[in-house]
Amino acid sequence: MSHLICETCGTQYEATGTPDHCPICCDERQYVGWNGQRWTTLQQLATHHKVRMEQDGGLPGIGTTPAFAIDQRALLLCTRMHRIMWECVSLVSDEAVTAIERSGGIDLIAISHPHFYSSMVQWSEALGGVPILLHEADRQWIGRSSHNIRLWKGDEHRIAPGLTLLRCGGHFPGSTALHWQDERRPAGALFPGDALQVVADRRHVTFMYSYPNYIPMHPDAVRDMRRRLEGYEFDDVYGYTWGRNILGGGRAAVDRSFERYLEAIGAGSRRQQMTGT
Secondary structure, eight states: OOOOEETTTOOBOOSSSOOSSOHHHHSTTSOOOTTOOOEEOHHHHHHHOEEEEEEETTEEEEEEESOOTTOOOEEEEEOSSOEEEESOOSOOOHHHHHHHHHTTOOSEEEOSSGGGOTTHHHHHHHTTSOOEEEEGGGGGGOSSOOTTEEEEOSSEEEEETTEEEEEOOSSSTTOEEEEEOSTTSTTOEEEOTTTSEEOTTSSOEEOEEETTTTEEOOHHHHHHHHHHTTTOOOSEEEOSSTTOEEESOHHHHHHHHHHHHHHHTTOOOHHHHHHOO
16 A cells, blocks of 8 residues: 655655545644645656756755645755755655765755655665654654654754754744754854745745744744754755755844844834834
């Protein structure tokens, strides 16, 4: 029996018959497709789509063409000690796996939040059973179980020197950003998924509890996120999909965005609230 994939969010589920609904899409942060709940499989998806592999902001990217579900892309990070697939996509192909293996393979997969879990288990198995790092606060959203899934907890998880997973929260309790800063990336880079989403002007980020349903993030969650990112330097911020990147001045852009967001929702500093300036 094939593992079904939700056509709206791209999440792959257990091979135990057709689910009544996709829990991720029924949650208020996502939505059920306008034509109702629809399912596909890897085999069906491959008849109309291909894995897209190209550079994005100077890093190898993996996506799907034509666009499918949320249309996120994964990135392949060659750090000093590990080769990492950051984020994941729904479609897996032999050609893509072969290309990755020829370039040196992957040591682990790390994913920011449940909307991008997609076919993570399928990718892990295709790449030799590599571990998948997820925050334990979001374990209820895992659609397909695997002994390759490794749950981490707390606000920080150090993978290696210069490579740290940071729990940002806000969008999901376990929403995670990856910070990378070593001799291969001396200026530092932040990969925040949707916890901080790079906006269309590519000079700011924003913060939403639900992006498709336009529910803003609570100011306390935004302040907590700002506190957790203190002390981390990064020049670049890589967003969730193709081209949504801030290349250069990333730390200043994020700091500026924290202030802009809090002011916009009426939760700025006490001086701003009292004087209106």
